[in-house]
Amino acid sequence: MTAIDERALKLDPEEARRVRQERLERIGRWVLPLAIMILAIWLWDRICVWNAIPQYILPRPAVVLSTLYNDAGLLFSALLVTLRITFLSLLLAVVGGVGLAVLFAQSKWVEMSFFPFAIVLQVTPIVAIFPLINIYVDNQTTKLLLCAWIVAFFPILSNTTLGLNSVDRNLRDMFKLNGATRWQQLRYLRLPAAMPYFLGGLKIAGGLSLIGAVVAEFVAGATGQSSGLASRIIEAGYRLNAPRLFAALFLISLTGILIFLVLSLISHLILRRWHESALKQER
Amino acid sequence: MIRETVAQAPASDIAPILLALRGVGKVFSNGVTALNDVDLTIREGDFLSLLGPSGCGKSTALRLIAGLSTPTSGVLDWRGGSPDRANIGFVFQEPTLLPWASVFDNVWLPLRLKGISRAKAAPAVKEMLARVHLTGFEEAVPRELSGGMKMRVSIARAMVTKPRVLLMDEPFAALDEITRFKLNNDLLELWQDERFTVIFVTHSVFESVFLSNRIVVMAARPGRVFDELAIGAAYPRDEVFRTSPDYAALCRQASDVLVNAINSTAGSHHDGH
Numbered sequence: 210m211t212a213i214d215e216r217a218l219k220l221d222p223e224e225a226r227r228v229r230q231e232r233l234e235r236i237g238r239w240v241l242p243l244a245i246m247i248l249a250i251w252l253w254d255r256i257c258v259w260n261a262i263p264q265y266i267l268p269r270p271a272v273v274l275s276t277l278y279n280d281a282g283l284l285f286s287a288l289l290v291t292l293r294i295t296f297l298s299l300l301l302a303v304v305g306g307v308g309l310a311v312l313f314a315q316s317k318w319v320e321m322s323f324f325p326f327a328i329v330l331q332v333t334p335i336v337a338i339f340p341l342i343n344i345y346v347d348n349q350t351t352k353l354l355l356c357a358w359i360v361a362f363f364p365i366l367s368n369t370t371l372g373l374n375s376v377d378r379n380l381r382d383m384f385k386l387n388g389a390t391r392w393q394q395l396r397y398l399r400l401p402a403a404m405p406y407f408l409g410g411l412k413i414a415g416g417l418s419l420i421g422a423v424v425a426e427f428v429a430g431a432t433g434q435s436s437g438l439a440s441r442i443i444e445a446g447y448r449l450n451a452p453r454l455f456a457a458l459f460l461i462s463l464t465g466i467l468i469f470l471v472l473s474l475i476s477h478l479i480l481r482r483w484h485e486s487a488l489k490q491e492r
Numbered sequence: 493m494i495r496e497t498v499a500q501a502p503a504s505d506i507a508p509i510l511l512a513l514r515g516v517g518k519v520f521s522n523g524v525t526a527l528n529d530v531d532l533t534i535r536e537g538d539f540l541s542l543l544g545p546s547g548c549g550k551s552t553a554l555r556l557i558a559g560l561s562t563p564t565s566g567v568l569d570w571r572g573g574s575p576d577r578a579n580i581g582f583v584f585q586e587p588t589l590l591p592w593a594s595v596f597d598n599v600w601l602p603l604r605l606k607g608i609s610r611a612k613a614a615p616a617v618k619e620m621l622a623r624v625h626l627t628g629f630e631e632a633v634p635r636e637l638s639g640g641m642k643m644r645v646s647i648a649r650a651m652v653t654k655p656r657v658l659l660m661d662e663p664f665a666a667l668d669e670i671t672r673f674k675l676n677n678d679l680l681e682l683w684q685d686e687r688f689t690v691i692f693v694t695h696s697v698f699e700s701v702f703l704s705n706r707i708v709v710m711a712a713r714p715g716r717v718f719d720e721l722a723i724g725a726a727y728p729r730d731e732v733f734r735t736s737p738d739y740a741a742l743c744r745q746a747s748d749v750l751v752n753a754i755n756s757t758a759g760s761h762h763d764g765h
């Protein structure tokens with residue numbers, strides 16, 4: 210849409226109010242959450258001071274920040290380990306999820322036969338499955354990857370399957386009329402049509418793979434030796450090192466937010482020209 | 493009055509037969525008889541309209557002709573053997589474009605599915621886009637086009653393979669009147685230049701009279717051919733024809749037949765019963 214030069218227009222009061230409202234909303238969307246966040250941190254700090262809470266129970270925000278700086282070497286190398294597991298498992302979730310969805314799309318029979326297994330895998334808590342994985346798999350990284358993958362692949366699988374199956378009937382007929390092969394129908398019709406669904410699943414899977422990586426390490430941390438952020442949290446918990454615990458927690462949240470933002474951006478860039486979800490609302 | 497119109501010798505009576513439906517019926521698994529004992533002859537170069545109320549089996553007939561569905565009874569007799577799929581173009585009621593693909597890519601698609609590269613297909617695609625007055629919109633995506641323009645893309649896509657038969661299922665029903673008139677004119681122009689055969693499904697008396705040389709009126713429950721009208725008015729037909737008394741008279745005749753067709757349906761609740 211072309212931008213309208215508002216000053217050049219003589220707006221009636223109703224329209225002027227709407228423009229003002231929109232501008233306020235635009236600013237408020239950023240300013241409000243930030244203000245609340247700052248307020249919350251300030252309140253946290255005050256509560257620590259007013260109640261004279263010791264550092265090993267609830268550290269003041271500034272202490273957490275300085276811990277983040279002082280323990281940077283330790284924390285960031287741990288973050289790197291967690292990130293590696295997260296991204297590898299997300300990658301495997303994409304490959305596995307899309308691959309299985311394409312396989313399911315080949316025939317209703319395949320989908321009917323195997324989809325329930327995917328659901329079983331999804332609804333069983335990973336924490337309960339882990340001891341088994343622990344018995345059967347030796348390599349620590351493989352264990353964690355497997356765990357994170359089980360948690361993350363399902364939204365991609367189910368969303369992509371839904372997308373591959375929700376192609377407009379007329380478009381399907383059009384391909385049939387033009388003598389399209391199965392492969393052509395997949396390549397030129399079903400995969401692109403599934404793209405918005407896949408990207409929606411990817412956004413969920415991004416967060417889940419981080420959760421999967423952390424949870425897996427937590428469970429594994431009780432038994433073996435690992436070096437990700439979860440181990441740092443367990444360790445800090447044993448030592449009553451609350452500042453480091455908070456610092457590690459902060460890094461995990463930040464990572465989760467960044468993953469979500471990056472995946473949202475990718476999704477927006479791919480869909481912005483054609484898909485309704487990526488369009489700015491127009492009245 | 494109706495008999496008089498039929499008595500006028502339509503030009504297409506001398507053209508060779510392209511397709512004959514003989515005793516064609518279609519019963520769906522839910523027990524609906526969508527078509528019952530349909531006999532229909534389509535000649536080369538015909539602009540034939542299937543006119544009838546909703547639910548009388550127009551779409552079903554079109555899908556049978558397109559080969560998207562098979563008849564329960566009867567035969568479709570294609571002269572010169574059963575048609576190559578490439579010889580049929582289909583335009584749906586909705587534009588049914590690929591929303592992620594540009595106008596060019598949408599029109600290229602039928603050629604692409606035959607393994608023709610973008611560069612090789614470009615002249616044909618460009619020419620077809622020019623024929624539907626969309627030159628300059630090659631890179632637009634469907635969302636950026638108006639309803640009429642989307643339908644033009646859909647027609648260009650159906651025609652880019654130069655099919656012998658163009659099947660259209662209420663293609664302009666969702667458009668506003670001004671746009672519909674323009675597309676009617678442009679479709680006629682294209683048809684006269686290229687001389688392909690059109691089977692055009694509509695529930696609009698005015699549209700069918702304006703466009704076609706033959707109107708097949710259908711009735712519902714069960715879906716069947718009720719009557720046939722020849723529209724002898726000469727082509728090219730343009731805005732002058734659209735406002736002429738001849739056109740008004742023809743519309744009146746077609747409308748009378750349609751009303752009879754609707755009233756012929758057993759158990760119908762229309763006026764007069």
Ligand SMILES: Nc1ncnc2c1ncn2[C@@H]1O[C@H](COP(=O)(O)OP(=O)(O)O)[C@@H](O)[C@H]1O
Binds near residue numbers: 553
């Ligand atoms: N695939 C189908 N299965 C069952 N009934 C159908 C199917 N397609 C159409 N029908 C029924 O057949 C009748 C004719 O439908 P259709 O050919 O779409 O009519 P029209 O296009 O003239 O409105 C309707 O009663 C419709 O409900």
Ligand SMILES: [Mg+2]
Binds near residue numbers: 550551661
């Ligand atoms: Mg229909």
